Amino acid sequence: MNVFELTRALIDIDSVTPNEENVGNFLFDYLSKLPGAEVERMDVEPHRFNVFAHWGTPVVTLSTHIDTVPPFFASREDDQFIWGRGACDTKGIIASMIFAAEALLRDGVKNFGLLFVVGEERNSAGAYAAAKQPRGSRFLINGEPTESKLALGSKGALRFEVTAHGKMAHSAYPHLGESAIEKLLDVLQRIRTMPLPHDDLFGPATVNIGTIQGGRAPNVIPDHAKAEIFFRLVDDGSAIRAAMPAIANEQAEIHEVLCLPAMRFGHLDGFETSVVSYATDIPTFAGAWGQPFLFGPGSIHVAHTAEEHISKAEMLGAIRIYQQMVRQLLTR
Helix, strand or coil: CCHHHHHHHHHCCCCECCCCHHHHHHHHHHHHCCCCCEEEEEEEECCEEEEEEEECCCCEEEEEECCECCCCCCCEECCCEEECCCHHHHHHHHHHHHHHHHHHHHCCCCCEEEEEECCCCCCCHHHHHHHCCCCCCCEEEECCCCCCCEEEEECEEEEEEEEEECECCECCCHHHCECHHHHHHHHHHHHHHCCCCEECCCEECEEEEEEEEECCCCCECCCEEEEEEEEEECCCCHHHHHHHHHHHCCCCEEEEEEEECCEECCCCCCCCEEEECCCCCHHHHCCCCCEEEECCCCCCCCCCCCCCEEEHHHHHHHHHHHHHHHHHHHCC
Protein backbone atom coordinates (compact mmCIF):
# COMPACT_ATOMS: atom_id res chain seq x y z
CA MET A 1 0.00 0.00 0.00
CA ASN A 2 1.07 3.56 -0.64
CA VAL A 3 -0.01 6.27 1.83
CA PHE A 4 -3.14 7.10 -0.16
CA GLU A 5 -4.22 3.47 -0.33
CA LEU A 6 -3.65 3.10 3.42
CA THR A 7 -5.70 6.22 4.09
CA ARG A 8 -8.60 4.91 2.05
CA ALA A 9 -8.39 1.48 3.69
CA LEU A 10 -8.63 3.14 7.11
CA ILE A 11 -11.52 5.40 6.07
CA ASP A 12 -13.44 2.42 4.70
CA ILE A 13 -13.44 0.75 8.13
CA ASP A 14 -16.33 2.24 10.10
CA SER A 15 -14.94 3.43 13.44
CA VAL A 16 -17.60 5.83 14.67
CA THR A 17 -17.21 6.07 18.46
CA PRO A 18 -17.34 3.58 20.25
CA ASN A 19 -17.01 1.04 17.41
CA GLU A 20 -13.23 1.18 16.95
CA GLU A 21 -12.47 -2.54 17.31
CA ASN A 22 -12.19 -3.36 13.59
CA VAL A 23 -9.88 -0.48 12.74
CA GLY A 24 -7.84 -1.24 15.86
CA ASN A 25 -7.34 -4.82 14.70
CA PHE A 26 -6.39 -3.59 11.22
CA LEU A 27 -3.74 -1.27 12.67
CA PHE A 28 -2.41 -3.95 15.02
CA ASP A 29 -1.94 -6.35 12.10
CA TYR A 30 -0.42 -3.68 9.84
CA LEU A 31 2.06 -2.42 12.45
CA SER A 32 3.02 -5.95 13.48
CA LYS A 33 4.46 -6.48 9.98
CA LEU A 34 6.87 -3.54 10.23
CA PRO A 35 10.51 -4.55 10.88
CA GLY A 36 11.41 -4.77 14.56
CA ALA A 37 8.02 -3.55 15.80
CA GLU A 38 6.85 -4.35 19.30
CA VAL A 39 3.06 -3.92 19.16
CA GLU A 40 0.45 -4.22 21.88
CA ARG A 41 -3.24 -3.75 22.43
CA MET A 42 -3.80 -1.53 25.49
CA ASP A 43 -7.23 -2.44 26.85
CA VAL A 44 -9.67 0.41 27.48
CA GLU A 45 -13.09 -1.31 27.67
CA PRO A 46 -14.50 -4.58 26.31
CA HIS A 47 -13.92 -4.59 22.53
CA ARG A 48 -12.07 -1.25 22.75
CA PHE A 49 -8.30 -0.85 22.93
CA ASN A 50 -5.49 1.51 22.05
CA VAL A 51 -2.72 0.30 19.72
CA PHE A 52 0.89 1.04 20.70
CA ALA A 53 3.93 0.17 18.58
CA HIS A 54 7.51 1.09 19.39
CA TRP A 55 11.06 0.55 18.27
CA GLY A 56 13.51 0.64 21.14
CA THR A 57 12.80 2.79 24.19
CA PRO A 58 10.18 5.33 23.05
CA VAL A 59 11.58 8.81 23.66
CA VAL A 60 9.19 10.38 21.12
CA THR A 61 5.64 9.14 20.49
CA LEU A 62 3.49 10.04 17.50
CA SER A 63 -0.16 9.78 18.52
CA THR A 64 -3.68 10.43 17.33
CA HIS A 65 -7.16 8.93 17.66
CA ILE A 66 -8.79 6.21 15.56
CA ASP A 67 -12.47 7.00 16.19
CA THR A 68 -14.62 9.30 14.07
CA VAL A 69 -17.84 11.24 14.43
CA PRO A 70 -21.01 9.96 12.74
CA PRO A 71 -22.21 9.36 10.14
CA PHE A 72 -19.85 6.90 8.47
CA PHE A 73 -19.35 7.26 4.73
CA ALA A 74 -16.80 5.51 2.56
CA SER A 75 -13.79 6.94 0.76
CA ARG A 76 -13.28 8.32 -2.72
CA GLU A 77 -10.45 10.25 -4.32
CA ASP A 78 -9.53 12.55 -7.14
CA ASP A 79 -6.20 13.93 -8.30
CA GLN A 80 -5.86 16.30 -5.34
CA PHE A 81 -7.87 14.95 -2.41
CA ILE A 82 -9.04 11.89 -0.52
CA TRP A 83 -12.61 12.18 0.72
CA GLY A 84 -14.55 10.29 3.39
CA ARG A 85 -15.38 10.19 7.08
CA GLY A 86 -12.15 10.61 9.01
CA ALA A 87 -10.12 11.67 5.97
CA CYS A 88 -8.52 14.54 7.89
CA ASP A 89 -9.83 13.72 11.39
CA THR A 90 -7.71 11.65 11.60
CA LYS A 91 -7.16 8.68 9.26
CA GLY A 92 -5.01 10.61 6.81
CA ILE A 93 -2.92 11.65 9.81
CA ILE A 94 -2.61 8.02 10.98
CA ALA A 95 -1.36 7.00 7.52
CA SER A 96 1.10 9.91 7.42
CA MET A 97 2.48 8.97 10.84
CA ILE A 98 2.89 5.32 9.83
CA PHE A 99 4.71 6.22 6.63
CA ALA A 100 6.94 8.63 8.56
CA ALA A 101 7.75 5.77 10.94
CA GLU A 102 8.61 3.47 8.02
CA ALA A 103 10.93 6.11 6.55
CA LEU A 104 12.67 6.61 9.91
CA LEU A 105 13.16 2.86 10.26
CA ARG A 106 14.74 2.64 6.78
CA ASP A 107 17.25 5.27 7.95
CA GLY A 108 18.03 3.30 11.11
CA VAL A 109 16.27 5.67 13.51
CA LYS A 110 14.98 4.05 16.71
CA ASN A 111 13.57 5.04 20.12
CA PHE A 112 10.19 6.28 18.96
CA GLY A 113 6.66 4.94 19.03
CA LEU A 114 3.17 5.16 17.54
CA LEU A 115 0.13 5.38 19.83
CA PHE A 116 -3.38 5.27 18.36
CA VAL A 117 -6.21 5.76 20.86
CA VAL A 118 -9.98 5.32 20.98
CA GLY A 119 -12.72 7.69 22.09
CA GLU A 120 -11.36 11.18 21.45
CA GLU A 121 -14.54 12.33 19.74
CA ARG A 122 -16.67 11.56 22.80
CA ASN A 123 -14.88 11.39 26.14
CA SER A 124 -11.16 10.70 25.53
CA ALA A 125 -11.49 7.22 27.04
CA GLY A 126 -8.40 5.98 25.22
CA ALA A 127 -6.21 8.88 26.30
CA TYR A 128 -7.36 8.49 29.92
CA ALA A 129 -6.38 4.81 29.77
CA ALA A 130 -3.02 5.59 28.14
CA ALA A 131 -2.26 8.20 30.82
CA LYS A 132 -2.42 5.37 33.37
CA GLN A 133 -0.03 3.23 31.31
CA PRO A 134 2.96 5.44 30.41
CA ARG A 135 5.87 3.89 28.55
CA GLY A 136 8.60 6.42 29.35
CA SER A 137 8.08 8.73 26.36
CA ARG A 138 9.47 12.25 26.90
CA PHE A 139 7.76 13.93 23.93
CA LEU A 140 4.26 13.45 22.49
CA ILE A 141 3.46 14.62 18.95
CA ASN A 142 -0.34 14.67 18.81
CA GLY A 143 -1.98 14.64 15.40
CA GLU A 144 -5.02 16.78 14.62
CA PRO A 145 -5.76 18.80 11.47
CA THR A 146 -3.74 22.02 11.98
CA GLU A 147 -3.28 22.84 8.27
CA SER A 148 0.32 21.63 8.59
CA LYS A 149 1.19 24.34 11.09
CA LEU A 150 2.72 23.70 14.50
CA ALA A 151 0.02 24.72 16.96
CA LEU A 152 1.32 26.68 19.93
CA GLY A 153 -1.90 26.22 21.87
CA SER A 154 -5.47 24.99 21.80
CA LYS A 155 -8.58 26.25 23.52
CA GLY A 156 -10.11 24.11 26.23
CA ALA A 157 -13.60 22.68 26.53
CA LEU A 158 -16.25 23.06 29.22
CA ARG A 159 -19.59 21.33 28.74
CA PHE A 160 -22.75 21.58 30.85
CA GLU A 161 -26.21 20.07 30.86
CA VAL A 162 -28.84 22.59 32.00
CA THR A 163 -32.15 21.12 33.20
CA ALA A 164 -35.28 23.04 34.24
CA HIS A 165 -38.36 21.58 35.94
CA GLY A 166 -41.92 22.93 35.99
CA LYS A 167 -45.52 21.86 36.43
CA MET A 168 -47.86 20.65 33.70
CA ALA A 169 -51.17 22.39 33.12
CA HIS A 170 -53.64 23.07 30.33
CA SER A 171 -52.23 25.90 28.21
CA ALA A 172 -55.59 27.71 28.41
CA TYR A 173 -54.89 28.19 32.12
CA PRO A 174 -51.15 28.89 32.33
CA HIS A 175 -51.44 30.27 35.86
CA LEU A 176 -52.12 26.71 37.05
CA GLY A 177 -48.79 25.47 35.72
CA GLU A 178 -45.13 26.40 35.73
CA SER A 179 -43.24 26.46 32.44
CA ALA A 180 -39.90 24.69 32.48
CA ILE A 181 -39.14 26.05 29.00
CA GLU A 182 -39.54 29.66 30.13
CA LYS A 183 -37.19 29.00 33.04
CA LEU A 184 -34.66 27.43 30.69
CA LEU A 185 -34.92 30.37 28.28
CA ASP A 186 -34.17 32.78 31.12
CA VAL A 187 -31.05 30.83 32.06
CA LEU A 188 -29.91 30.54 28.43
CA GLN A 189 -30.31 34.27 27.93
CA ARG A 190 -28.05 34.91 30.93
CA ILE A 191 -25.50 32.46 29.47
CA ARG A 192 -25.62 34.26 26.12
CA THR A 193 -24.89 37.64 27.72
CA MET A 194 -22.43 36.62 30.46
CA PRO A 195 -18.92 38.14 30.21
CA LEU A 196 -16.35 35.62 29.01
CA PRO A 197 -12.58 35.60 29.57
CA HIS A 198 -10.10 36.80 26.95
CA ASP A 199 -6.48 35.71 26.46
CA ASP A 200 -3.69 37.35 24.44
CA LEU A 201 -2.76 34.07 22.73
CA PHE A 202 -6.16 32.41 22.34
CA GLY A 203 -8.46 35.42 21.98
CA PRO A 204 -11.96 35.28 23.46
CA ALA A 205 -13.71 32.33 25.04
CA THR A 206 -16.90 31.39 23.21
CA VAL A 207 -20.12 29.57 24.04
CA ASN A 208 -22.47 27.44 21.97
CA ILE A 209 -25.99 26.36 22.95
CA GLY A 210 -25.82 23.02 21.18
CA THR A 211 -29.13 21.30 21.90
CA ILE A 212 -32.52 22.16 23.41
CA GLN A 213 -35.21 19.66 24.36
CA GLY A 214 -38.46 20.04 26.25
CA GLY A 215 -42.20 20.16 26.36
CA ARG A 216 -45.03 17.70 25.79
CA ALA A 217 -47.35 19.35 23.28
CA PRO A 218 -48.25 22.88 22.12
CA ASN A 219 -51.28 22.96 24.40
CA VAL A 220 -49.49 21.72 27.54
CA ILE A 221 -47.47 23.87 29.94
CA PRO A 222 -44.07 22.11 29.87
CA ASP A 223 -42.81 20.42 33.02
CA HIS A 224 -39.32 19.61 31.72
CA ALA A 225 -36.70 21.27 29.51
CA LYS A 226 -33.01 20.63 28.92
CA ALA A 227 -30.12 22.21 27.01
CA GLU A 228 -26.48 21.30 26.36
CA ILE A 229 -23.94 24.11 26.54
CA PHE A 230 -20.35 24.07 25.26
CA PHE A 231 -17.76 26.71 26.18
CA ARG A 232 -14.43 26.96 24.35
CA LEU A 233 -12.03 27.96 27.11
CA VAL A 234 -8.99 30.25 27.01
CA ASP A 235 -8.00 29.34 30.59
CA ASP A 236 -8.72 26.60 33.11
CA GLY A 237 -12.45 27.38 33.18
CA SER A 238 -12.56 28.36 36.86
CA ALA A 239 -14.17 31.77 36.27
CA ILE A 240 -17.02 30.35 34.17
CA ARG A 241 -17.57 27.45 36.55
CA ALA A 242 -17.77 29.82 39.51
CA ALA A 243 -20.35 31.98 37.69
CA MET A 244 -22.75 29.16 36.81
CA PRO A 245 -24.69 28.94 40.13
CA ALA A 246 -25.69 32.60 39.85
CA ILE A 247 -26.53 32.10 36.16
CA ALA A 248 -28.85 29.23 37.12
CA ASN A 249 -30.47 31.46 39.78
CA GLU A 250 -32.45 28.48 41.15
CA GLN A 251 -34.37 28.26 37.86
CA ALA A 252 -32.39 25.26 36.61
CA GLU A 253 -29.94 22.56 37.60
CA ILE A 254 -26.52 22.76 35.99
CA HIS A 255 -24.45 19.58 35.65
CA GLU A 256 -20.83 19.73 34.49
CA VAL A 257 -20.05 17.01 31.93
CA LEU A 258 -16.52 17.80 30.78
CA CYS A 259 -13.75 20.25 31.55
CA LEU A 260 -10.46 20.40 29.63
CA PRO A 261 -8.27 23.46 30.17
CA ALA A 262 -6.72 25.52 27.40
CA MET A 263 -3.25 24.21 26.62
CA ARG A 264 0.06 25.69 25.49
CA PHE A 265 2.33 23.39 23.49
CA GLY A 266 5.99 23.00 22.64
CA HIS A 267 7.78 25.05 19.95
CA LEU A 268 10.25 23.84 17.34
CA ASP A 269 12.40 26.02 15.11
CA GLY A 270 11.60 26.24 11.43
CA PHE A 271 7.83 25.69 11.58
CA GLU A 272 4.95 27.97 10.68
CA THR A 273 2.76 28.26 13.79
CA SER A 274 -0.88 28.77 14.70
CA VAL A 275 -3.37 28.54 17.56
CA VAL A 276 -6.42 26.27 17.30
CA SER A 277 -9.84 26.72 18.89
CA TYR A 278 -10.73 23.05 19.30
CA ALA A 279 -9.81 20.73 22.16
CA THR A 280 -7.66 17.60 21.85
CA ASP A 281 -6.66 14.53 23.85
CA ILE A 282 -3.53 16.32 25.08
CA PRO A 283 -4.92 17.55 28.44
CA THR A 284 -6.16 14.03 29.15
CA PHE A 285 -2.67 12.58 28.73
CA ALA A 286 -1.68 14.90 31.62
CA GLY A 287 1.97 14.80 30.64
CA ALA A 288 2.24 11.03 31.13
CA TRP A 289 3.56 10.59 27.59
CA GLY A 290 5.83 13.63 27.60
CA GLN A 291 5.90 17.26 26.56
CA PRO A 292 3.12 17.79 23.99
CA PHE A 293 3.33 19.13 20.44
CA LEU A 294 0.37 19.47 18.07
CA PHE A 295 0.65 19.09 14.30
CA GLY A 296 -1.24 17.51 11.43
CA PRO A 297 -2.25 17.84 7.79
CA GLY A 298 -5.79 18.82 6.87
CA SER A 299 -8.25 21.51 7.93
CA ILE A 300 -10.56 21.37 10.93
CA HIS A 301 -13.05 23.38 8.89
CA VAL A 302 -14.00 20.32 6.82
CA ALA A 303 -13.75 17.80 9.68
CA HIS A 304 -17.14 16.59 10.97
CA THR A 305 -18.79 17.65 7.69
CA ALA A 306 -20.26 15.83 4.71
CA GLU A 307 -17.36 17.17 2.61
CA GLU A 308 -14.50 15.93 4.81
CA HIS A 309 -11.31 15.53 2.78
CA ILE A 310 -7.53 15.81 2.95
CA SER A 311 -4.98 17.04 0.44
CA LYS A 312 -2.68 14.39 -0.99
CA ALA A 313 0.15 16.90 -1.32
CA GLU A 314 -0.28 17.96 2.30
CA MET A 315 -0.12 14.34 3.45
CA LEU A 316 3.16 13.82 1.62
CA GLY A 317 4.49 16.97 3.26
CA ALA A 318 3.34 15.74 6.68
CA ILE A 319 5.30 12.50 6.25
CA ARG A 320 8.48 14.56 5.88
CA ILE A 321 7.56 16.91 8.73
CA TYR A 322 6.77 14.13 11.21
CA GLN A 323 10.21 12.66 10.46
CA GLN A 324 11.80 16.07 11.01
CA MET A 325 10.00 16.52 14.33
CA VAL A 326 11.02 13.09 15.61
CA ARG A 327 14.64 13.66 14.63
CA GLN A 328 14.76 17.09 16.30
CA LEU A 329 13.21 15.81 19.52
CA LEU A 330 15.50 12.78 19.68
CA THR A 331 18.49 15.14 19.80
CA ARG A 332 17.16 17.10 22.81
